[in-house]
Amino acid sequence: MSPMPSADSPVPHVEKITVMQALNRAMRDALRHDETVHVLGEDVGTLGGVFRVTDGLTKEFGERCFDTPLAESGIMGFAIGMAMGGLRPIVEMQFDAFAYPAFEQITSHVAKMRNRTKGQVHLPMVIRIPYGGGIGGVEHHCDSSESYYTHTPGLTVVAPSNPADAYHLLRAAIASPDPVIVMEPKRLYWSKAEVDLSRPRPGIGKAAIVREGKDATIIAYGQSVPVALEAAEVAKREGRDLQVVDLRSLVPFDDATVMAAVASTGRAVVVAEAQGFSSFSSEVAARIGERCFHSLAAPVRRVTGFDIPYPPPKLEKHYLVSVDRILDAVDSLQWEDQ
Amino acid sequence: MNCRQTSPNPDGTLMTPRQPRTAPTRAAEPPAERPAYDLADAHLLPTPEPIQLVTPEGSPVADPRLPMPDTDTLVRAHDLMVQGRRFNDQAHALVRQGRLAVYPSSHGQEACQVAAAMVLEDQDWLFPTYRDTVAAMVKGVDPVQILLLLAGDWHAGYDPYAHCCAPTATPLATQLVHAAGVGYAARVKGERTVVVAMCGDGATSEGDFHEALNFAAVFKAPVIFLVQNNEFAISVPLSRQTAAPSLAAKAIGYGMPGKRVDGNDVAALLAVLGEAVDRARAGEGPTLVEAHTYRMQAHTNADDATRYRSSEAVKEWEPRDPILRSQAHLLSLGAIDDEHATALTQRVEEMAAEMRLGMSAERELDPTVLFDHVFATPTPQLREQRAQLLDELAREEAAK
Ligand SMILES: Cc1ncc(C[n+]2csc(CCOP(=O)(O)OP(=O)(O)O)c2C)c(N)n1
Ligand SMILES: [Mg+2]
Numbered sequence: 001m002s003p004m005p006s007a008d009s010p011v012p013h014v015e016k017i018t019v020m021q022a023l024n025r026a027m028r029d030a031l032r033h034d035e036t037v038h039v040l041g042e043d044v045g046t047l048g049g050v051f052r053v054t055d056g057l058t059k060e061f062g063e064r065c066f067d068t069p070l071a072e073s074g075i076m077g078f079a080i081g082m083a084m085g086g087l088r089p090i091v092e093m094q095f096d097a098f099a100y101p102a103f104e105q106i107t108s109h110v111a112k113m114r115n116r117t118k119g120q121v122h123l124p125m126v127i128r129i130p131y132g133g134g135i136g137g138v139e140h141h142c143d144s145s146e147s148y149y150t151h152t153p154g155l156t157v158v159a160p161s162n163p164a165d166a167y168h169l170l171r172a173a174i175a176s177p178d179p180v181i182v183m184e185p186k187r188l189y190w191s192k193a194e195v196d197l198s199r200p201r202p203g204i205g206k207a208a209i210v211r212e213g214k215d216a217t218i219i220a221y222g223q224s225v226p227v228a229l230e231a232a233e234v235a236k237r238e239g240r241d242l243q244v245v246d247l248r249s250l251v252p253f254d255d256a257t258v259m260a261a262v263a264s265t266g267r268a269v270v271v272a273e274a275q276g277f278s279s280f281s282s283e284v285a286a287r288i289g290e291r292c293f294h295s296l297a298a299p300v301r302r303v304t305g306f307d308i309p310y311p312p313p314k315l316e317k318h319y320l321v322s323v324d325r326i327l328d329a330v331d332s333l334q335w336e337d338q
Numbered sequence: 339m340n341c342r343q344t345s346p347n348p349d350g351t352l353m354t355p356r357q358p359r360t361a362p363t364r365a366a367e368p369p370a371e372r373p374a375y376d377l378a379d380a381h382l383l384p385t386p387e388p389i390q391l392v393t394p395e396g397s398p399v400a401d402p403r404l405p406m407p408d409t410d411t412l413v414r415a416h417d418l419m420v421q422g423r424r425f426n427d428q429a430h431a432l433v434r435q436g437r438l439a440v441y442p443s444s445h446g447q448e449a450c451q452v453a454a455a456m457v458l459e460d461q462d463w464l465f466p467t468y469r470d471t472v473a474a475m476v477k478g479v480d481p482v483q484i485l486l487l488l489a490g491d492w493h494a495g496y497d498p499y500a501h502c503c504a505p506t507a508t509p510l511a512t513q514l515v516h517a518a519g520v521g522y523a524a525r526v527k528g529e530r531t532v533v534v535a536m537c538g539d540g541a542t543s544e545g546d547f548h549e550a551l552n553f554a555a556v557f558k559a560p561v562i563f564l565v566q567n568n569e570f571a572i573s574v575p576l577s578r579q580t581a582a583p584s585l586a587a588k589a590i591g592y593g594m595p596g597k598r599v600d601g602n603d604v605a606a607l608l609a610v611l612g613e614a615v616d617r618a619r620a621g622e623g624p625t626l627v628e629a630h631t632y633r634m635q636a637h638t639n640a641d642d643a644t645r646y647r648s649s650e651a652v653k654e655w656e657p658r659d660p661i662l663r664s665q666a667h668l669l670s671l672g673a674i675d676d677e678h679a680t681a682l683t684q685r686v687e688e689m690a691a692e693m694r695l696g697m698s699a700e701r702e703l704d705p706t707v708l709f710d711h712v713f714a715t716p717t718p719q720l721r722e723q724r725a726q727l728l729d730e731l732a733r734e735e736a737a738k
Binding site for chain 2: 042043045046047048050067068069070071072073074097098100101136137138139140141277306307308309311312313314315318319324325328
């Protein structure tokens with residue numbers, strides 16, 4: 001990767017970059033900007049990460065981007081200590097399911113330290129987790145694990161869907177005084193877009209309307225957003241005008257934007273790759289039901305993965321959220337009196 | 339048998355039944371007056387140098403501690419290594435042809451693979467990792483079934499009970515704790531089963547590695563932990579995993595013996611592992627074996643090893659190849675000849691052909707299987723979702 005201009009420079013600069021490059025740039029800029037920032041994890045050093053998201057960071061910043069012993073619980077606990085000791089660690093978990101050995105450290109310590117100490121100790125740390133499937137990965141490499149984290153009070157959770165958000169949400173996560181989990185859409189790592197990183201984006205806690213429409217609202221996040229946008233494109237040809245909301249930030253949740261959007265169309269479909277039962281998407285559906293009841297022309301629908309372990313590569317297509325499944329759900333939104 | 343029903347011995351003391359089925363007797367308590375640290379524990383420490391019975395050039399090394407395995411066993415091990423090498427290289431080729439999603443090869447580590455399974459009897463268990471496909475094959479699992487996971491058909495492609503071979507484990511070190519539990523269960527039930535549990539050098543850093551060794555030692559579970567130290571965990575060298583003098587040195591911390599062995603010397607591996615199996619079977623508890631070997635290829639075909647190690651480093655290990663070594667040794671003993679080699683080549687080529695055929699055959703995969711094994715009885719919700727998928731597929735079919 002060639003050295004890139006820092007996005008901290010105010011000079012407008014439009015370029016075409018991938019989600020992976022945007023994440024890399026966010027860390028690079030943060031490392032340049034603040035010497036308390038450190039990156040740690042498995043294979044993040046010389047190799048630059050198995051997805052190359054930390055490519056070149058060790059070369060430029062030496063031991064500020066370093067390989068640890070192979071132990072996720074250890075990495076997480078160590079990072080907690082680094083944060084307590086005045087550093088700003090960015091932890092990379094190699095894959096979604098390999099963060100589970102660190103579950104205790106995340107749920108009992110990362111999430112609770114501020115609360116336990118009545119705000120005396122806070123943990124400015126970032127946990128990056130490549131999540132989700134659709135890449136032909138074998139077992140334990142394709143989980144959508146966000147609901148474990150959104151269910152845990154004290155964890156901020158963001159899920160970018162495009163390079164600009166990947167950059168700005170990660171920068172905001174690093175700057176946050178609280179721990180932030182960045183769910184990185186691994187299927188979109190290589191997807192490109194034209195961005196001007198000098199232009200600010202909405203911060204953590206803000207959703208974005210990424211497509212205007214008046215008939216129904218599709219709410220998605222992370223790697224489900226492009227599928228929702230594609231469904232909206234197909235629906236348009238079929239005569240339906242779908243609005244798409246990209247949540248960006250799961251915790252804090254942007255009730256205002258979501259409810260206003262749903263109220264404007266009167267119909268809502270929540271889309272997520274994760275299993276649906278007892279999930280984050282269920283929370284979104286429930287909130288809409290509670291807050292927009294009188295604006296709704298139909299019950300809120302969820303389009304999610306089935307309630308099964310993530311399938312093997314040859315069967316994953318049956319599990320993944322698809323344009324057809326989203327359109328089926330839209331069709332079921334009681335368009336006519338029966 | 340209820341172990342609470344203790345009966346007085348003739349001498350008036352209480353006698354515990356010999357083999358309780360519901361709860362085992364505790365591991366023998368150390369005598370109370372035993373000092374906290376005892377130089378007698380030094381026997382738990384590994385040898386300063388890895389144990390070797392055959393030099394890389396194929397010459398036998400006399401070792402007073404361990405007898406050389408008999409020649410028939412060595413010939414069998416050699417043949418299995420050749421078969422294992424063919425398995426590795428065929429699987430590697432199948433990735434390039436798009437038949438497998440990925441393959442983590444044990445090319446160069448075949449001595450460990452073969453010895454790990456050869457020292458076991460049918461009822462003994464093997465707990466392999468993703469890299470231990472050859473060990474699974476030697477344990478008796480069908481080569482094509484082993485590949486089904488990597489081909490993307492299912493998660494574990496074989497029945498673990500059929501050959502007492504656990505599913506190959508990807509989450510590192512997690513299977514080691516299961517292995518300790520299986521060993522314990524066998525002990526509770528009074529079975530002669532022992533367990534070989536495998537992992538890599540990187541996996542020894544995981545908490546589960548420590549917990550598995552500790553549980554096995556506390557409960558005297560008949561488990562042999564075999565660490566294949568191939569010097570890398572993907573890109574991370576051993577120096578980033580431990581500051582201990584050796585991985586085997588960790589054993590003393592759990593109160594079990596630790597052994598260092600030349601991981602490319604199948605004779606030494608068979609002897610060391612065989613001895614550990616005998617100990618475990620005799621009720622003397624677990625052993626940690628560190629086998630010094632080298633990962634000759636990239637982590638998987640998806641990895642680019644040139645980013646973190648030089649090809650010279652790899653070259654240095656080429657003359658230490660385990661198959662070249664056993665071949666030289668057995669030729670010098672006159673135990674194998676050209677005729678043997680020809681017959682062997684034919685056998686392993688037949689296996690390779692079966693692997694190719696098995697992987698080229700279009701396998702009909704029924705997606706409803708996704709819902710069938712989540713619970714013993716599918717939940718009402720899963721039945722609904724299964725029906726939804728069938729309906730979608732029927733509509734897709736109709737639209738064709
Ligand atoms: C809990 C967990 N964390 C991370 C990974 C990703 N991963 C797969 S293999 C590997 C390296 C393992 O190295 P080692 O234990 O030495 O075994 P080797 O691959 O060398 O045989 C890593 C980090 C994983 N599979 N499981
Ligand atoms: Mg290794």
